[in-house]
Amino acid sequence: MTTLQLFLYAGAFILVLGVVATMLVRDLIRRLIALNVASGGVMLLLLALADRGDGEPDPVPQALVLTGIVVMAAVTGIAIVLARRVERLDDDLEEVEP
Amino acid sequence: MTASSLVLVPVFLPLVVGALSAVLSRRAAATLTVVAAAVTLVTAVLLGIAVLESGPVPLEVAGWAPPVGILLAADGLSVVMIGLSAVAVLAAALVAAADDHFAGGHAFWPLVGAAAAAVNGVFVARDVFTAFVLLELLTIASVALVALGGARSAAAALRYLFVAVTGSLFFLLAVALTYGHTGTVDLARAAERADDTVIVGAIIALTVVGMAAKTALFPLHSWLPVAHPAAPTAVSALLSALVIKASIVILWRVIEYLGPHTDIAAPLATVVGIAGAAAVLWGGILALRRDRLKSIIAYSTVAQVGYMVLLIPLVFAASDPQVAWVGGILITVAHGVAKAAMFLAAGALASAAGTSQLDGLEGTISRMPWTVAAIGLAGVSLAGLPPTLGFVGKWMLVQASLDAGAWWWLALLLGGGLLTFAYTARMVKATFNPPGDFSRARELTRPARTVTIVPLALAAVSVVLGVIPWLLIEVLSAAPMGGGA
Amino acid sequence: MTVVAFSDVDVLDILVVLAVAVTAVLAVVIPRRVSATIAFLVFGLLLALLWARVAAPDVAIAEAALGGGVAGALLVDALHRRQPDSPQRSRRRTATVTAVGAVLGAVTVAALVTVLSRLTAEPADLGPLALEAVERSGVSHPITAVLLNFRNLDTLLEIAVVVFAAVGAAALSRDRIRPVSDPGPVRRVIAVVIVPALVLLAGWLLVAGTSEPGGAFQAGAVLGAALIIAHLCGVHAARAEGRRALAIVVTGLVAFIMLGAIGLAATGTWLALDLDWAFAAILAIETLLTVSIGMALAMLFLAAGSRDEGSVTDARARAAAAGGAP
């Protein structure tokens, strides 16, 4: 196994781990964490592929990953806003129902 | 401005209008959105003419050619889908402008701009990473739009977000594999260099899973019947008519370019077809068992997605794949127009009757005949009955199935329409009232005139395109799909 | 099963990867939010380390600033709230579902490993092509050249993602976090010392980005943090809400598209940057983008983190009213 393969396989593992957890976990914040973990796996894959060979790394995939990270931050932001709304609604319902 | 610069108009115009709408008054935002949609429609026509004259219109953004830069290109599929998006946005915007209740709040306007820009971008994208970013823009906008449906829609929106972003990550992995294998993220260039059947198969498989999640293809559909009905009416219409089409088109594109370069594509296509068949049956049956208008229509979308992916196995099996491509694209366009009409009309009915429950709609046909007519006509198109665009698409897919000798797809195409019609008839039936019993009908609050006209106009578009579909077909045939292969 | 030979792999790499994998597992299996969040933050930091290892310092900074910083902050804020009780489900069912998930996951990983093992170890020819094109791009830092020139469409769309996320978030949270009404001396000091320092840092990252790692996103993230802190410390001038804030957020995006239009008018190509003024244009756009991104991230944070104690009381009042008049 080469270093490249080590990084690639680790990326695949982290991605799948995150996706499976996203599907299984019920707690909203934990799901969100799982989603972010999954995205970390793909980023690792892309960056490892960018750094193949001995020369200077390919800047294109690195730029892609930068873009990806910003996008995930935005997604995370809106997801937390929504999670907050959901949980507050649940709280309110709990307050109202008893 | 050259024809190739036109490719950017459907992307940047709605984006700028969306950005400005965030800070403009509601009236100004609505006006700008409508104007932008109209201009987009004109652009689609101009691009269509260019495609008819000289084939696909390419654009190297910022003057950099692939692999360093990004290539966009408008072909028949792009043009037709941009036309659909312009029509759907125009319809939703008009209804939302007429009654704020259908929009869900001021944020509707900027978010619709973003969504329109994103789908139009997907329709011209030839670069898988650009497609990924566009999909994320679309996801953000759509999720926020769903959440405009009030406090209770947040959970639906969040569920949608998780599925959609997970789907995106699968696709991003496909992008990474494409780069890793071919050293480019440009589809045409990747197709030239793709020579490993396993890797290319994996790229297609990952795209299938990712896009199936985002499109709500059975069995990854369960979020859609929650999310689409939870949204405000104008948003529901856009989501079903337009948003799910973006991921479908990406799936088509990847298969168009990379499909010929792997032996795994054909069996994968069969799996997709089986999933589509299951979607048609499952979605149709559940639509028959729902009691709320919007829920029925959302399950109908689940079913119709099955038809939209049916072209994939047929492309591989038929001797002339072009017929399958054109038929599948037309069925998708027909669904967009009809589903927008149906959701907008259903929203108008529900808002007038004060309930979305079928048994609360009795008598609405007497007071709102045009709205009921729009639902009926839209259903006719969804069921693939003449004289609508849905029938044209179905006819061509039937021809492709016969060509492929694929009896099972043929049976599905023919039988599925009955299910579609059954739930449409159920909705229409619920609006009839026994003679002399107008007690309910009198209570109705009459909707604004625009809210009546728009769904009917959309339904009329289905019919007109069903009678004279040849122009669409000419544009779609100007450059045969699979040209990248 | 073949024996995996690690002979040609650096031990340090293996350790870092292991650490990343373990924290990833921890982040998703720990049931308590607080602990899971901490594991995730550690995961982010280790990832940043890994990015540095694969010669991606820009990504490392971005990960630290955005992934670890802002996302972490968002998560930490979310922790302030009580974790809702997880829905009652039978242990056996949970175990079954987890087992099925684990098996499916393992199969998927195995399939992916098979596919990934077929990828060539040779670098793609895209890298040299891109590096060679950098000198025609107007900037010297390759990633900035990709982001703001070769693939500036992606960047524009990514700005759009952030902008519209902020627009959406602003629309979805009606009541925002309120600045402390009477900021005490400590907060004042923080506001006076840290905020300007962060703004300076943002400026440095921005200018440096043309030739070294850094750039608008990293700078924007830092500026966003500065805005959030200022807001929390009661600096009203930095309020990241309302139409004015939205205007600032959309300005960067609109300006970027305008630049594209100017490029079209000047060179006949949309978003094309003619070499003569490419540097000036890129710096100008980056400045506007930094402000937009900073404001957008601040808006996202404030929308997500808004904690108004009134809501529950309001609900109670509503419930009482509803109960009083059935």
Next chain:
Amino acid sequence: MNDDTVTVMSALPVVLLLTSFVPALLIFALREKQTVLRTTLNLAGAIAKVVLVLVLIPRVVAGEELRTEFTWIPGLDIVFVTDTFSLFFVALSAGLWLATTIYAVGYLEGSPNRSRFFGFFSLCVTATVGIALAGNLLTFLIFFELLTLVTYPLVAHRGTRAALRGARIYLAYTLSGGVALLLGVAWLTFEVGPVEFRAGGIPEVAEFAARDPLAATVIGAVLLLGVGVKAALFPLHGWLPIAMVAPAPVSALLHAVAVVKAGAFGIIRIVEDVYGLALFAELGMLQVLAVVASVTIVYGSVRALAQDDLKKRLAYSTVSQVSYIALGAALLSPIATAGAIVHMVNQGFMKITLFFCAGLFAEELKLSKISQLAGVGRRMPVTSAAFTVAALGMIGLPPFAGFISKWALGLGGLDAGQPWVIAVLLTSTILNAAYFLPIIATIWTSPRSEADGSDDDAFPAPARRSGWEAPASLLMPAVATALFVVLFGVAAGWDYSPWVLAQIVGEGAWP
């Protein structure tokens, strides 16, 4: 068609369609209270169509064929032609539509949702004319399905539970039939290209049948299945008796003008103008069709016997009578073909008269059961006379129209060497008599007063000044169609009588 047929490109076939399509759209847009304008539009459209047909008949009989075509999808056109058979059917539906429109205006006076009703009413006729004028299978299919859709709101018009149920069952049957038709049309088009109707059969279809007889047989069977639902062939007839819950003018439309007739027309088109009689016989399907038609004839009559509800008895009678057309089409004899074609007209006029009368009884006296009709002849003599004429025609007594049909079919059976047809016809006639004569007897002879001691005043007196037994708009159409029943029998030898025209049409299938 004769060899000397001249094809002329003309927009007239489309104008024929527009004479009911344009009024339909305008009527939809009218407000409920604009009764005068609506009636004017209705009648103007109906009269324009009849006039247009009358102008066209001599030209088409003289061998001119008008044709309109435009591209639908590349390689496949939408085609309208006025050959003798299509114009024959157009003439039938145009004429009966005029009568039904007048009747419907009177029937629905003052009831709600009339704009909707008359809009779809006009669309229904538009679809029927489209079916008639269709020059190829695709065009036929489009209008055939359209007909299904636009009749739904008419059947469901009253909005009662029974009406909605009837409409639902109608839709389930006809749409399923549509699926079969689509399969057949798409398949045949796939195999031989656009399927343009051609009297005597299409050479490409014959070549295809020679190449792949099994596929050709299956396609033929599927096509017949598709049109057989609307033609109410046993066992696909189930919708017809249930759909009679619709208002009387709609029943008239279903049974005489449009739906059932379109199915029968389709059978003839497929047998004679797609496959050709000889090929259909060669493939063995003609015999099957003859048997199915015969079974339906007897079955419908037997079921009709048991019905006390007048409209239901008439509905089963339709099941039986329409299969005369299928039977005629299934016999290898020119005179049988002509008999089938002429029966389209004869059955149409007779059955529409019966439904008009049934509607009159129901409207004026609120009577829908046969057992309630005792003595009604004295209270409504004109209606009862019209009913009697039509019923006797149905039985096949000379000199009424029905006699011509049965006579031609019987001769055709002998001519085709299938004498058992005579037996079927005789059985059916006896059964016809068995279920119609008692009605006639009840109407005219049984004094209603015997049982309860009351007199004719038991029937409500007419509430109008004219002193007529019913409103003129209801009575006149019934009387007119009844007169035609007599006329078509008596004047069968006239140059333009249905019988003579039917022979001209039928000749085409026998080159």
